[in-house]
Amino acid sequence: QQQVKQSPQSLIVQKGGISIINCAYENTAFDYFPWYQQFPGKGPALLIAIRPDVSEKKEGRFTISFNKSAKQFSLHIMDSQPGDSATYFCAASPGGYNKLIFGAGTRLAVHP
Amino acid sequence: DAGVIQSPRHEVTEMGQEVTLRCKPISGHNSLFWYRQTMMRGLELLIYFNNNVPIDDSGMPEDRFSAKMPNASFSTLKIQPSEPRDSAVYFCASTLNTGTGSDEQFFGPGTRLTVL
Numbered sequence: 001q002q003q004v005k006q007s008p009q010s011l012i013v014q015k016g017g018i019s020i021i022n023c024a025y026e027n028t029a030f031d032y033f034p035w036y037q038q039f040p041g042k043g044p045a046l047l048i049a050i051r052p053d054v055s056e057k058k059e060g061r062f063t064i065s066f067n068k069s070a071k072q073f074s075l076h077i078m079d080s081q082p083g084d085s086a087t088y089f090c091a092a093s094p095g096g097y098n099k100l101i102f103g104a105g106t107r108l109a110v111h112p
Numbered sequence: 113d114a115g116v117i118q119s120p121r122h123e124v125t126e127m128g129q130e131v132t133l134r135c136k137p138i139s140g141h142n143s144l145f146w147y148r149q150t151m152m153r154g155l156e157l158l159i160y161f162n163n164n165v166p167i168d169d170s171g172m173p174e175d176r177f178s179a180k181m182p183n184a185s186f187s188t189l190k191i192q193p194s195e196p197r198d199s200a201v202y203f204c205a206s207t208l209n210t211g212t213g214s215d216e217q218f219f220g221p222g223t224r225l226t227v228l
Contacts, residue, residue, distance in 0.1 A: 102156075105155070
């Protein structure tokens, strides 16, 4: 059972554009929603995260939007740069031991 | 800090052989996770430990897989016997579990396993 659904599978954006990746979850026990960024040949690294008590969190060019009633959250990358080209994973955790359930990933390519 | 250290970085073995993957978590971290990444199944959590004790091994695919954490600075993931479908990148991650459920996991560089 896929507990966190992520779309799109791949995304191509022009430099300076906005990249949007969407995730949806089923389990209402999830209370922590991080996004991880992975470059080829590297392990994933935390990019930004949100708790369900807020609807939006912004860090630089990266913003998470969270809709608790719809059980959806999304990552927006403003002014996308070629250096943002990577695979992005959304995840969800029910808390406690920090167990993460990852989405399938989105491969982002930012063209100059 | 050196980060999470995994060895070997690459492993090529033949079907039926035993494979042991190693992980050294970040000093001071008390939780350790083993993940497997494939194109077909994405990032899957295999098992995780808290204070060296296995908490949840429900992601371990079958009895051929086993994991140990004999002390706070070392963990192993063993596959015996290995099969071609075990070919994947295996990641180890660690975190300092503060009980908030929102602690950052730090991933190692991974071990790319190829079973022929």
